[in-house]
């Protein structure tokens with residue numbers, strides 16, 4: 001009797017799992033039959049663009065994060081404002097660049113297989129290919145996302161560079177990402193730039209008494225003060241100085257030495273789990289593999305699949 005009950009429960013769980021997998025609806029090689037050259041076409045566009053402008057890799061990676069964290073990975077970050085202000089116009093998104101690469105990829109795909117490949121998948125592929133172009137990690141991108149029709153500036157509520165560790169962990173947890181994902185994905189800051197105003201408080205007036213953030217190495221702070229004057233609103237600093245164009249573990253080495261640029265980087269040392277991951281990554285050689293795993297997880301957030309959403313004809317406007 002007990003055994004048959006167990007069997008029923010197991011079957012029920014199996015059905016639930018299968019339902020969940022179908023709801024997810026993503027798989028590697030989703031376009032294998034419908035648009036077999038899709039991934040190669042995107043890669044060609046990305047490589048050509050990044051040969052001319054390698055610094056585009058960083059904002060493209062960031063764009064995927066900003067897409068996935070608002071309304072899920074549905075390409076809502078790509079929509080232009082129309083009747084309402086779109087996500088793109090929100091302050092954290094104003095420094096995103098590289099939208100033209102998504103347009104070029106979409107145009108190339110529409111010529112070969114019209115109406116098949118979604119803009120949200122294109123962005124997921126581009127984020128990976130941009131890292132490959134920087135000789136960073138590669139991973140198998142799950143595809144099968146469909147595009148959303150809504151993009152609203154008021155829904156942009158991204159993690160902030162001023163967040164503490166509790167807030168960061170909660171933000172990531174609500175997206176199905178754990179402490180390890182938070183640390184590994186923050187490692188995206190091994191490439192790219194951050195603007196001075198995001199550091200003014202840390203450097204000049206942390207507690208309102210003209211002091212700097214005690215969690216920031218004092219020698220490093222003095223160095224940053226030379227580059228970012230209190231009223232400077234335009235200068236951008238390399239987040240991983242000396243290797244900001246290279247995808248490597250030096251971000252974790254910096255954070256471990258209390259030289260992370262933002263409070264949110266420094267905060268990774270304030271929780272025993274995240275701290276242990278930072279130190280492990282700084283020492284170890286698993287970053288590339290781990291980054292791919294966490295990117296795939298991030299790419300599953302709130303996806304539209306099956307009959308939901310649409311396949312946009314142009315990535316900037318709903319059909």
Ligand code: HEM
Pocket residue numbers: 057058059061062065095096159160161162163168182185186188189191192193194195196198262264
């Ligand atoms: C943990 C929470 C995070 C916070 C608070 C955060 C915050 C920021 C901020 C404030 C900037 C500088 C923007 C500017 O000044 O223009 C930035 C840049 C960047 N972020 Fe993050 N970020 C986070 C997580 C991530 C994740 C998950 C990724 C990707 C996996 C990522 C990738 C990047 C990249 C590549 C840049 C450089 C962009 C460029 O050079 O244009 N960040 N981030």
